[in-house]
Amino acid sequence: MEELGSVITAIVTPFDDQLRVDEEAFVSLINHLAANGSDGFVVCGTTGEAATLTDAEHLGLVELAVRERPAGVSIIAGAGSNDTRHAVHLTERVCELGVDAVLSVTPYYNRPSRRGIKRHFEEVARASSVPVILYNIPSRTATDMPNDLLAELAQLERVDYVKQANDANLAPVDGLRVYAGNDGTFARTLDMGEPGGILVASHVVGPQMRRMVDEPEHRAEIDASLRDVYETLFLTASPTCVKAALNLLGHDAGGVRLPIVEATVEETAAVRAMLERHGLLTGVDTVPPARVHA
Numbered sequence: 082m083e084e085l086g087s088v089i090t091a092i093v094t095p096f097d098d099q100l101r102v103d104e105e106a107f108v109s110l111i112n113h114l115a116a117n118g119s120d121g122f123v124v125c126g127t128t129g130e131a132a133t134l135t136d137a138e139h140l141g142l143v144e145l146a147v148r149e150r151p152a153g154v155s156i157i158a159g160a161g162s163n164d165t166r167h168a169v170h171l172t173e174r175v176c177e178l179g180v181d182a183v184l185s186v187t188p189y190y191n192r193p194s195r196r197g198i199k200r201h202f203e204e205v206a207r208a209s210s211v212p213v214i215l216y217n218i219p220s221r222t223a224t225d226m227p228n229d230l231l232a233e234l235a236q237l238e239r240v241d242y243v244k245q246a247n248d249a250n251l252a253p254v255d256g257l258r259v260y261a262g263n264d265g266t267f268a269r270t271l272d273m274g275e276p277g278g279i280l281v282a283s284h285v286v287g288p289q290m291r292r293m294v295d296e297p298e299h300r301a302e303i304d305a306s307l308r309d310v311y312e313t314l315f316l317t318a319s320p321t322c323v324k325a326a327l328n329l330l331g332h333d334a335g336g337v338r339l340p341i342v343e344a345t346v347e348e349t350a351a352v353r354a355m356l357e358r359h360g361l362l363t364g365v366d367t368v369p370p371a372r373v374h375a
Contacts, residue, residue, distance in 0.1 A: 085155045085182055085212070085242070086121030087277030087294045089260065090114050090284060091128040093320045093327065094142060096335035102138050106333040108149045113332065118287030121155035122146065123184055123279055127221070128320045131159050133338040140174055147179045157279075161186035161216060165201045172208040182212040184244060184279070189222035195230060206237040213239050214279075218246035218262060228254050244279050245270075264311040268293055268304035281319065282310050285326050285361060313355040316348050325352045330361060 092114065095106035111122060124146045125131040125139045134142070143158045150156055158175035160183040162168040172183050185205050187198060206213055215234060219225040226234075226243075228250055234240050235256025245251050246262025253259065253273060261270035261278030270278055271294060283290045286307055293300045314322045318341050325344040327334035329352060336343050344352065356362045 085157065085276070086119075087271075088118050088283050088287065088290050089121035089123060089155070089157065089277060089279045090119040090287070091123040091126045091279050091281055093284065093323055093334055094125070094129040094134065095333060096338070098335070100336060100338055102134075102142060103333065103335055104142075104145055106335065107142065107145065110327070110332055110334070111146065111149065111154075112151055114284065114287060115151035115154050118289075118291030119154065119283055121157060121181075122150075123157045123159060126159040126184060126279075127218075128281055128323065129159065130320065130338055130341065133341075136171070139171070140178065143175050143180060144178045155181040157182045157184050157214065159184050159186075160205075161188075163188040163191050165204050168201070169204050169208040172205055172213075176208075176210045180211060182214055182242070183209055184214045184216050186216040186218065187222045187224050187226055189224070192224050198224070198226065198230065199234065202234050202240065203237060206239050209239050211239070212241040213237075214242040214244055214260065215240060215257070216244045216246070216262070217250065218244075220246070225250070228252060232256055242276075264314075265308070268300050271297070271300060281314055281323055282307060284323055285314075285330065285356070286310050286359065309355055310359065313351055316351060317344070318342075322348060322352050325349050326356060329353055329356055 095103040097103045124143050146156045158180040160171040160175050175183060188201055217226045225247055231243050232255040243257045244260045244262045248266050251266055259270060259275040261267045264280050264282040267278040289303055289307060293303050316322050321337055321341060321344050324334040
């Protein structure tokens with residue numbers, strides 16, 4: 082089931098100077114990324130600051146992405162919650178809006194039992210009319226879904242994929258296609274014969290990540306050359322450094338909403354140095370517009 086794509090970008094949500102969703106900047110960015118290696122997008126995921134979006138903003142962005150999608154790209158909506166009723170509601174709504182798949186995270190904070198996790202995803206799967214991508218990220222949820230549990234969940238209708246962000250668990254799973262959940266495991270996941278990754282670095286090095294799919298003979302070399310990109314973009318809580326990089330590159334990504342804070346002078350300098358090392362700032366104004374938030 083590789084129709085969702087290989088280079089799937091977990092796209093940021095651009096904000097204006099008042100930290101309102103900037104729809105024009107979002108459409109511009111999705112078109113730019115589609116022209117530079119991305120063949121799918123997760124809208125309103127972690128990198129899209131879904132945690133600080135209202136339901137109206139969340140659904141509005143998904144609707145906008147579906148309506149304005151570049152030809153041939155897939156739109157995957159983040160639709161997870163630690164409240165099963167809310168996850169079901171979001172799943173039903175984004176399916177009505179015409180997405181190609183939903184990304185559904187393990188319920189966070191509640192730390193449900195294995196049985197609770199299964200019941201949660203039974204309800205989500207029942208609510209969905211499109212493929213469901215499970216999202217295993219214990220660093221954020223405090224609960225791991227081991228591979229034997231993932232294989233059990235694969236028996237649910239429409240549960241077809243997993244975004245695996247627990248690197249220690251990265252392995253084939255019976256009944257599921259696996260997407261890398263971290264940029265640093267993208268090459269390994271492709272080497273396993275899996276479809277690809279749900280990525281962040283593709284915001285700035287999309288063409289190189291596309292080459293990792295298209296040129297397997299150069300995959301290890303390209304991956305090694307991008308290690309500093311992966312690391313720099315996660316110097317602090319995401320998407321702080323991703324937005325800093327996009328702003329430096331001339332894309333109007335804007336600021337971030339609390340409790341995420343904007344990059345410090347030192348973090349911005351590290352991002353700029355990384356972009357310069359990779360030759361990405363040639364001909365680009367390297368001084369982003371000042372953004373002051375009350």
